[in-house]
Each structure stands twice: as structure tokens, then as C-alpha cells.
Amino acid sequence: xxxxxxxxxxxxxxxxxxxxxxxxxxxxxxxxxxxxxxxxxxxxxxxxxxxxxxxxxxxxxxxxxxxxxxxxxxxxxxxxxxxxxxxxxxxxxxxxxxxxxxxxxxxxxxxxxxxxxxxxxxxxxxxxxxxxxxxxxxxxxxxxxxxxxxxxxxxxxxxxxxxxxxxxxxxxxxxxxxxxxxxxxxxxxxxxxxxxxxxxxxxxxxxxxxxxxxxxxxxxxxxxxxxxxxxxxxxxxxxxxxxxxxxxxxxxxxxxxxxxxxxxxxxxxxxxxxxxxxxxxxxxxxxxxxxxxxxxxxxxxxxxxxxxxxxxxxxxxxxxxxxxxxxxxxxxxxxxxxxxxxxxxxxxxxxxxxxxxxxxxxxxxxxxxxxxxxxxxxxxxxxxxxxxxxxxxxxxxxxxx
Numbered sequence: 001x002x003x004x005x006x007x008x009x010x011x012x013x014x015x016x017x018x019x020x021x022x023x024x025x026x027x028x029x030x031x032x033x034x035x036x037x038x039x040x041x042x043x044x045x046x047x048x049x050x051x052x053x054x055x056x057x058x059x060x061x062x063x064x065x066x067x068x069x070x071x072x073x074x075x076x077x078x079x080x081x082x083x084x085x086x087x088x089x090x091x092x093x094x095x096x097x098x099x100x101x102x103x104x105x106x107x108x109x110x111x112x113x114x115x116x117x118x119x120x121x122x123x124x125x126x127x128x129x130x131x132x133x134x135x136x137x138x139x140x141x142x143x144x145x146x147x148x149x150x151x152x153x154x155x156x157x158x159x160x161x162x163x164x165x166x167x168x169x170x171x172x173x174x175x176x177x178x179x180x181x182x183x184x185x186x187x188x189x190x191x192x193x194x195x196x197x198x199x200x201x202x203x204x205x206x207x208x209x210x211x212x213x214x215x216x217x218x219x220x221x222x223x224x225x226x227x228x229x230x231x232x233x234x235x236x237x238x239x240x241x242x243x244x245x246x247x248x249x250x251x252x253x254x255x256x257x258x259x260x261x262x263x264x265x266x267x268x269x270x271x272x273x274x275x276x277x278x279x280x281x282x283x284x285x286x287x288x289x290x291x292x293x294x295x296x297x298x299x300x301x302x303x304x305x306x307x308x309x310x311x312x313x314x315x316x317x318x319x320x321x322x323x324x325x326x327x328x329x330x331x332x333x334x335x336x337x338x339x340x341x342x343x344x345x346x347x348x349x350x351x352x353x354x355x356x357x358x359x360x361x362x363x364x365x366x367x368x369x370x371x372x373x374x375x376x377x378x379x380x381x382x383x384x385x386x387x388x389x390x391x392x393x394x395x396x397x398x399x400x401x
Contacts, residue, residue, distance in 0.1 A: 014388065016046040017102040017125075019093065019116035021077050021109040023050045023064065024057035025254070025280055026224065027305030028133040031190050031380070032108055033060065037067040038381030044388075047100055049093070051077030051111070056255045057224065058280040077112050086115060093119040103127060104388055110135070110149075113156060121159045127391045130156065131164040131188075132174060134302030134323055153179045161391050164188050166303045167324030186387060190303045191380020194372055197312040201289030206251055210276040216247045217354050220291040222306035225256035230297045230320075233343050235265050235275065240347035242274055245354065250275045253287055288313035293353050293360075299340050301325050307335070308375050311367035316360035318349045334367030 018036060023029045036046045049072045053059050064071055076082070076089025093115055097105065106129040107116035113130045120128045135153075157163055157180040164186050165171035171185045203214075212218050219241075221234055231252065238250050252262065252275065259277065266275045281287050288294070294310035294317045301323035308328065310317050317335035319325045329335040336352065338345040353360040 013043045013045045014104065014392065015100060015102040016044050016104045016106055016388075017097060017100055017116075017120075018046055018048045019077065019105070019107045019112040020048065020050045021112045022053040022057070023060050023071055024053035024224075025060060027190055027192075027303065027308075028108060029060045030192055030305060031133070033064045033067055033069050034191060034193065034377040035380060035384055036069045038377055039385065042381070042385050047072060047096075047102075049074050049077065049096070051075060054257070056257060056259065058255060077115065081111075086111075090115050090119055094123055097123040097125060103392060104129060106131070108133060114152065117156050117159055126395045127161045127388070128159060129162050129164060129387070129391070130160050131166070132170055132302070133166050133190075134170060134300060135174065135177075150177050150179065153177075157184070160184075161395070162186055162387060164387070166190050167327045169324045169327050170302055173323075188380065188383045188387070190305065190308065190375055191377040191383075192305065192308060192312075192375055193377050194309070194312040194375060196285055197288060197309060201313060202283075202286045203289050205283065205286035206253075206276075206278055206281075206290040210249070210251065210278065212249045212276070213247075216249055217245070217292040218249050218251055218290055219293045219295055219350060219354075220251040220253055220287070221295050221297065222253040222287065222310075223296075223304070224254055225252065225258045225262060227258060228299055229258075230299050230341060231258065231262055232265055233341055233346060234295060234297045235262065235269055235271060236343035237346040237350060238271055238275060239269050240343060241350050242271070244351060248274070248350075248354065251278050251291065252276070253278050253281055255279050284309060285313075288315050291315055293318065293350060295346070295350065296320060296325065297340070297346065298322055298325075303328055308371050311335070311364060311371045312375075314361075314364045314368045316353045316364045317367070318346065318353060320346075328371075329367070330370065334363055334370060336363075 020032045036048050052075050074089055076085045097119055104127045105116055105120035105125045107113040108131045117128055163180055163184055166189055168187055171187050175182050241248050288310055294315050296304050296307055296319040298320055303324040307317050320340040321337040322340055336349040338349050
């Protein structure tokens, strides 16, 4: 199959096939949709292919349609490893590449990265890019599986024209794990629509249904209820916080596989009147408008979107010192950092923010200035546009030589 390594002179655009595991509620999904929509005016024709999310994850398909982004769903791109289904997906992706003839295949997340890069390699696609929104090479599996997955990622990296990490910490981790040399990894931070969080935010959307009095602090965790988020540590910290401040309430905004386990833990810890399960919320302005403090207790992260949004809304944050979070919070300048799986330290940080409100507000305002400058969707689109141009030009020069 013959490829042009420059925009098609007849169509006048660069064709991009973007592959993503599933459009579940979360930062990577926002990222790929905003990127797809934002590149269109610059002359890119993108086909976004996604897998299916699990039932309790929620999805952003309707939100993508509101941005005029169509998603083609391929079930085998989901998280689970299923050899027969994965082989069928590989064949489907290869056929799609043969039909669409993209100049760039850009994959996001592990499963899509494996199948998409293998198919692109087999089809001879000129430019292959993969974005690490984090990784599953630590904290998810045992040592043997981690070594196998590291080896697979190293092979895939050798087939890639470029690798992208969403933070310096994620890049450093990939280099330390031997996935690729630092020179081959470009850091392109997440980009989001953050202007909506400016100005006064609505109050009462979370508090009123949950029965939280207006004068009581509401501390929230926003995101999937999944093991890697380590929400039991937040519940244990809540017991300690309530011992000093019985007026404090906690909100879990999101859903996921651990909801039943967490509900049982809330009952066991005697927190039924203090912890509120609020499910997925569409109006994130209203979510941050009702929260006095946003907490992230993950054991591993790329760049947590909830913290970016919270800072854009000038809300104080507390988070575990993992993955790309210290980069986002400037090592504590924009929010308090605590060790993972440490309910004592987490409770102390929460109480610090609730009691030393001036210092917490100043950190939040500094964080707001930072994320508005460095995490806008416009900046994301420009960064990726420049990367594609560099890679396509380099490929063209290589072919000419």
C-alpha cells in the first residue's frame, strides 16, 4: 500500500486514525475527544475508534457527539485480555487502516496501544504515535506480569515514531522501566476545557439531595470507584477527621466496580450519615461549587483530571504523592501531598486545609493560574499539531534520502 507522508494534495488534509480503549468518564476520554475536535480546523481528518466501557463506568459518547466527534466502537479494544477477541480486533484494525490509509495512527492506553501499533506496523503506516496517560507497569499486577508487560511496551516503543507522556513523572517512570530512552518521549500535558470553571459556581446541587447543611464542609473525591483509587484509605481518614470535626461530610462523585465494597465499608465504619455516594454528575461546575476540598487517594496516576478541574475552580486539593500528581501540584505548592495508603497523613492534611483556610485558598489560587496556562485544550491541540508536523516532515525527508 503506497502512502504519502504529507497531507493529501487532493483532499488537503492529514488522515489520523485514533484508537482508544473505551470512552469512559475520565480524563483520557476528555483528552481524545477535545484533541479530535480541535485538530479538525487545522486540516486533520480523524477517525476515532473506541472500545466498550464496563456498565458502571459511565461514558462520554453523548458529550463527544455534542463536540461533533463521531466514535466508532470496536468491542475488543476494552480492558480485558481475551486472545481470540483481541486477534479479531487486530484484523479489524488492520482492515480499517487498509481502507482509510491514515498518515498517522495515534493510540491511547495499553490495549489500544498494543493492537493499534501492531496493525499499523503490519500495514506500513508512516507515523505511529502512542500516548501514555499513565501506565499499568506498576501497582496493578504482580512482578512476573509487570516484567512481561514492560517487555511488550519496549518492543512496541521500538515500532513507534514517537511516544507521548502526559507528565514529566510518567516520562521518568517509563525511562526508569526501560521502555524507551528519554529523547524518544515527548511530554504533552493533558488539555481540558477549563474556562467553564471561572467565576461564581452554583451551590446546592450536591448538598441539598444529600442533606448536607450549608455550614458543614463537604470534602469530595471525583472519579471511578476502582481499586487503584484506594478509596478505603479516604474512608479511614474520614473517621479520623470526624473525630475532630464531626460537622465534616464526604462525597464520592462517580461510580465503578468497588461501589458495593465501599458501601459496606461505610456501614462498618459508622459513616452512613457522613459519606454520600452521588454517582456520575453531568454538571461539573455544580460539583466543584459544592466542594470545600477535593481529595485524590490513588496508588497510581498519570495526571488526575479531577485535580486540574478543582484547581481551575480555585478549590483546595489534597492528593497522594504518586505518578504525575507531584508535577501537577508543583511538589506541594498548589496542593498538599501525602504518602499513598496513609489515612493518618491524609486526615491531617484534610484538617489542615479546613482549619488553615487562608493558606489553602492561596495554594488553590496559585494552582488555578497554573492550570489555566498549562492545561488548556488549545495548548494540547497546538502541541500535538506540532508533533505530527515534525514526524511527517522527518518521515518525508527520510524517504527522500
